[in-house]
Amino acid sequence: MTDTLDPKQVRQRTFDPSKTGGLNAWLSQTLGGAVTITAAALLGGGAVQENWRLDVTVDGGPHTGAHAWLMRTDAAQRLALSLDREAEFAVLVAAHAAGVLVAAPIVRCVDASVIGRPFLIQAFVAGQAQARQIVRHPELANFGDRLAGVLGQALAKIHAVTPMDGRLSVLPIPMQSPAKVLVAGLKAALADASQHRPALEYSLAWLDTHAPATPRITLVHGDYRTGNYMLDGTKLAAILDWEFAHWGDPLEDIGWLCARCWRFGNDEQSQEAGGIGSRRAFYEAYQKAGGEKINEQSIAYWEVMAAAKWAVIAILQGDRYLSGGETAIELALTGLMAPEMEFDALDGIAAIDAARAKS
Amino acid sequence: MAKSTKPPKAKKLSAETLIALAAETLKAEIVPGLSPEKRYAAAMIANALDIARREITTADDAALWAILDTAYDDGDGTPAQLATDIRVGKITEATHPGLGAKLRTVLIAELKVRNPRFLRSRGLKI
Numbered sequence: 193m194t195d196t197l198d199p200k201q202v203r204q205r206t207f208d209p210s211k212t213g214g215l216n217a218w219l220s221q222t223l224g225g226a227v228t229i230t231a232a233a234l235l236g237g238g239a240v241q242e243n244w245r246l247d248v249t250v251d252g253g254p255h256t257g258a259h260a261w262l263m264r265t266d267a268a269q270r271l272a273l274s275l276d277r278e279a280e281f282a283v284l285v286a287a288h289a290a291g292v293l294v295a296a297p298i299v300r301c302v303d304a305s306v307i308g309r310p311f312l313i314q315a316f317v318a319g320q321a322q323a324r325q326i327v328r329h330p331e332l333a334n335f336g337d338r339l340a341g342v343l344g345q346a347l348a349k350i351h352a353v354t355p356m357d358g359r360l361s362v363l364p365i366p367m368q369s370p371a372k373v374l375v376a377g378l379k380a381a382l383a384d385a386s387q388h389r390p391a392l393e394y395s396l397a398w399l400d401t402h403a404p405a406t407p408r409i410t411l412v413h414g415d416y417r418t419g420n421y422m423l424d425g426t427k428l429a430a431i432l433d434w435e436f437a438h439w440g441d442p443l444e445d446i447g448w449l450c451a452r453c454w455r456f457g458n459d460e461q462s463q464e465a466g467g468i469g470s471r472r473a474f475y476e477a478y479q480k481a482g483g484e485k486i487n488e489q490s491i492a493y494w495e496v497m498a499a500a501k502w503a504v505i506a507i508l509q510g511d512r513y514l515s516g517g518e519t520a521i522e523l524a525l526t527g528l529m530a531p532e533m534e535f536d537a538l539d540g541i542a543a544i545d546a547a548r549a550k551s
Numbered sequence: 552m553a554k555s556t557k558p559p560k561a562k563k564l565s566a567e568t569l570i571a572l573a574a575e576t577l578k579a580e581i582v583p584g585l586s587p588e589k590r591y592a593a594a595m596i597a598n599a600l601d602i603a604r605r606e607i608t609t610a611d612d613a614a615l616w617a618i619l620d621t622a623y624d625d626g627d628g629t630p631a632q633l634a635t636d637i638r639v640g641k642i643t644e645a646t647h648p649g650l651g652a653k654l655r656t657v658l659i660a661e662l663k664v665r666n667p668r669f670l671r672s673r674g675l676k677i
Contacts (some may be wrong), residue, residue, distance in 0.1 A: 218625065388630065388635065389630065390618075390630055390633040390634045390637055390654055390657070391654040391658055393635075393637040393638045394651060394654055397637060462667075521595050521599060524599070525599060527665075528602065529665075531658045531662050532665075532666060535658045535659075535662065535669075535673065537672075539655075539673075541555065542652075542655075
């Protein structure tokens with residue numbers, strides 16, 4: 193996220209950093225202090241949206257001082273499965289209030305006339321979020337289990353947020369098993385997809401038939417994995433990418449982090465949690481911090497779900513290459529990855545079925 | 552009879568060879584001089600070229616047709632139809648025993664083209 197791009201080299205952008213007057217005025221009015229943007233830099237990493245670092249000074253009101261902020265525009269088209277920025281902002285506010293380490297949410301603008309598209313602003317958090325850099329860190333063996341533990345504690349805080357708090361009415365509460373709701377959502381998301389894939393449908397049908405009961409519905413991050421948290425050195429600095437947040441089964445996040453497709457090639461048993469640390473370090477810290485009781489069989493189900501969900505997202509991403517732009521080849525190649533996740537899903541299903549047949 | 556003066560026919564450069572040459576040149580001549588950010592884009596291009604080359608040399612639909620032929624009258628089935636029939640529960644492990652294992656075989660054929668390294672990471676010898 194910290195690579196800076198030259199705005200001239202890429203396609204037409206929503207925000208024009210040479211014209212900050214409208215944004216200054218809107219921010220000043222909304223935040224109750226005179227806001228001046230002193231610098232704006234386009235950041236890499238947003239395949240479908242723009243991420244800008246804004247250096248600002250605020251004179252007057254609760255935000256007085258000099259700040260670095262992150263401005264994220266809405267994507268031109270969002271994935272059928274993801275939240276819009278307004279709902280995401282509400283989730284960020286709730287997570288921040290619950291003590292989860294997130295970049296503090298500052299303000300949300302739904303008026304497209306201010307910069308050309310709705311946007312949200314958070315505190316800018318510097319650090320390393322690149323999954324491949326993190327899993328290849330030369331010191332990983334020394335800090336991986338500690339980091340896995342910290343991620344377990346952070347996840348327990350996320351899962352402490354429940355619909356009962358009444359803070360997040362923007363998210364729909366599942367009316368049946370969250371696993372079934374998720375499968376239905378994935379099937380619906382594939383309706384307009386260019387590929388209809390038998391192995392994926394087989395996996396989704398199995399997931400539906402074997403959907404577990406969820407004793408306690410909680411806030412689920414929905415994309416909790418290496419690549420979606422920021423490290424400051426080897427310390428956790430912020431949990432990122434909340435656009436897939438929803439009410440659901442907390443074990444979904446655990447299956448997602450531990451699924452083979454999110455280990456980035458670090459498949460040793462000592463690194464099965466996110467490709468960075470051991471499951472034991474992650475599970476123990478999570479449970480000790482008040483998270484759900486974990487049994488391995490339930491997690492195996494959610495790892496199949498993770499593979500199927502990532503396959504669906506890959507197919508949807510792949511279809512977006514048609515819209516062109518500098519990320520077209522990346523999107524097209526992502527679309528071609530679906531059989532990798534389907535392969536893991538089928539192997540996961542076979543292993544669970546074999547274990548059940550034995551017992 | 553007069554001897555033919557026609558020159559010997561040049562061997563036609565195949566699409567496969569052409570793509571392989573392009574990928575090779577990219578990796579050997581271009582990539583080493585690139586900045587880390589551009590290197591990522593170049594790696595994607597090399598990957599795309601490799602997939603395209605294997606699409607020509609390695610693509611094998613036999614496993615897919617083996618399923619389609621048992622599930623449908625000859626020639627009637629398509630992957631999309633099969634996907635739909637699995638979704639609505641018309642074709643299941645109960646109606647077609649071994650369906651999951653057969654679908655896995657289809658994926659292996661597909662992954663031989665798209666990502667053979669993935670198959671090796673899953674312990675398959677290819």
